[in-house]
Amino acid sequence: MGERPTVAVLFGGRSSEHGVSCVTAGGVLGAIDPERWNVLAVGVSRDGRWTLQSADPAEWSIRDGRLPEVDDAGPTVLPPRAAGESVWRLEHEGAVEALGSIDVVFPLLHGPFGEDGTLQGALELVDVRYVGSGVLASAVGMDKQFMKAAFRAAGLPVTPDVVVGPGAPSASAREEIHALGLPVFVKPARAGSSMGISRVDSWDELHAALAAAAKHDPKVLVERAVAGREIETAVLGTPDGPRTSLPGEIVTGGDHVFYDFDAKYLDEAAVQLLCPADLPRSVADEVRAVASRAFEAVGAESLARVDVFVADDGTVTVNEINTMPGFTPTSMYPRLWAASGMEYPELVQTLLETALHRPLGLR
Numbered sequence: 001m002g003e004r005p006t007v008a009v010l011f012g013g014r015s016s017e018h019g020v021s022c023v024t025a026g027g028v029l030g031a032i033d034p035e036r037w038n039v040l041a042v043g044v045s046r047d048g049r050w051t052l053q054s055a056d057p058a059e060w061s062i063r064d065g066r067l068p069e070v071d072d073a074g075p076t077v078l079p080p081r082a083a084g085e086s087v088w089r090l091e092h093e094g095a096v097e098a099l100g101s102i103d104v105v106f107p108l109l110h111g112p113f114g115e116d117g118t119l120q121g122a123l124e125l126v127d128v129r130y131v132g133s134g135v136l137a138s139a140v141g142m143d144k145q146f147m148k149a150a151f152r153a154a155g156l157p158v159t160p161d162v163v164v165g166p167g168a169p170s171a172s173a174r175e176e177i178h179a180l181g182l183p184v185f186v187k188p189a190r191a192g193s194s195m196g197i198s199r200v201d202s203w204d205e206l207h208a209a210l211a212a213a214a215k216h217d218p219k220v221l222v223e224r225a226v227a228g229r230e231i232e233t234a235v236l237g238t239p240d241g242p243r244t245s246l247p248g249e250i251v252t253g254g255d256h257v258f259y260d261f262d263a264k265y266l267d268e269a270a271v272q273l274l275c276p277a278d279l280p281r282s283v284a285d286e287v288r289a290v291a292s293r294a295f296e297a298v299g300a301e302s303l304a305r306v307d308v309f310v311a312d313d314g315t316v317t318v319n320e321i322n323t324m325p326g327f328t329p330t331s332m333y334p335r336l337w338a339a340s341g342m343e344y345p346e347l348v349q350t351l352l353e354t355a356l357h358r359p360l361g362l363r
Contacts, residue, residue: 005103007037007352008087009055010119012044012070015111016195016216019067020326024108026060026068027328031348040087040099042077043070044109050077052089052099083127083360104355105130108327112190112217115324116142131355133323137299141323144189144221147298154297156290157317159223159309163189164210166218178203180224186210188217199225226317228309231277233291234325234336235304236350242295244288245336248275273332275339283314294321303351305333 009032011025012018025041032039043053051074053059060068078088080102089097107119107130117139123130133141140146148158162169162176169177177184186209188196196216198209206222213220234245251272276284291306298321305325309317325333334344342350 004038005356006100008040008042008102008105010042010105011108013109013114014046014048015113017110018046019069021108021110022060022068023062024327026057028348029055030057031345045070045072050079052077080126102128104352107132110324127360129355129358131351132302133300138323140298141321142190150297151318154293156293159226159317161221161223164220177222183225185223185225186213187221188213189219189221191216226309228311231287231310232305232307232332233288234333235291235295235306237301242292244291245340246276247284247287248273248336249277273335275336286316290316294318
């Protein structure tokens with residue numbers, strides 16, 4: 001494949017965010033400079049099979065309100081089994097073709113079985129460099145229960161919550177939930193893209209909200225709602241420490257009572273990103289400082305987006321960290337960097353170059 005390094009863009013996956021991952025891949029594929037990189041587009045089917053896919057960004061766009069999916073009829077890709085080993089294309093007839101070794105992986109899988117440390121561990125085992133956080137930070141960032149534990153340990157303010165395991169909550173858990181007061185948000189503990197999230201304004205709605213969240217994860221969080229503006233900050237890992245973007249504010253309209261899945265991906269006209277957010281300088285500085293501390297609290301690397309709430313008195317409360325945020329050109333992470341002076345292609349190139357020179361093994 002010549003002297004250009006090879007990047008495998010990995011997307012799709014087994015989680016409920018399969019389609020979102022495919023859209024993210026389309027954005028990244030369109031931003032990678034083909035004169036600097038050889039590109040392999042590797043889609044992971046819903047049953048976990050690695051397949052060779054088209055690298056044409058147009059193939060991975062939202063059409064007529066439908067998210068794209070990995071075509072599991074494509075040739076199987078056999079990942080490397082050791083450092084420096086080639087990946088292989090396996091045809092249905094049993095013929096194999098060497099595709100060359102991979103220099104760096106851009107793992108764009110969102111949610112479990114991709115963003116949660118599982119894929120990162122597999123890549124670590126064979127000494128393949130990749131964009132994004134390592135095993136522990138990815139796992140902690142995926143599980144909201146332990147994410148919030150890490151934030152609390154670092155002295156960061158978080159929303160009060162109750163964790164509910166599989167099945168109906170116990171009598172004591174219900175008492176704790178009621179003690180949170182209304183309204184509350186009910187969330188899957190290990191999911192993203194606002195899937196399975198409900199706002200509960202009456203306790204009569206709690207059972208249905210728990211059931212909706214449990215469709216995505218048997219472990220569910222019930223969180224006290226925070227009165228405040230939703231502010232997001234993009235973080236970029238550098239050798240000198242976390243670098244933060246200008247904070248941005250998400251303003252939703254239409255029928256969206258919060259920034260839900262449809263608002264994020266299917267109804268862009270109902271969402272407005274204000275960047276920089278209209279905040280006093282001292283509050284904006286505090287938001288960026290909290291984002292850096294949250295990044296370091298979970299041991300994140302490479303990139304993350306930190307979401308906070310800002311109350312009327314300027315108090316900042318951390319909502320969550322996303323260690324592999326949405327990466328379409330209209331996603332908040334690249335838009336925040338664009339508003340801060342780094343356009344999408346430069347951002348993708350920076351992440352790839354940083355990953356290419358990332359030390360292997362324990363860091």
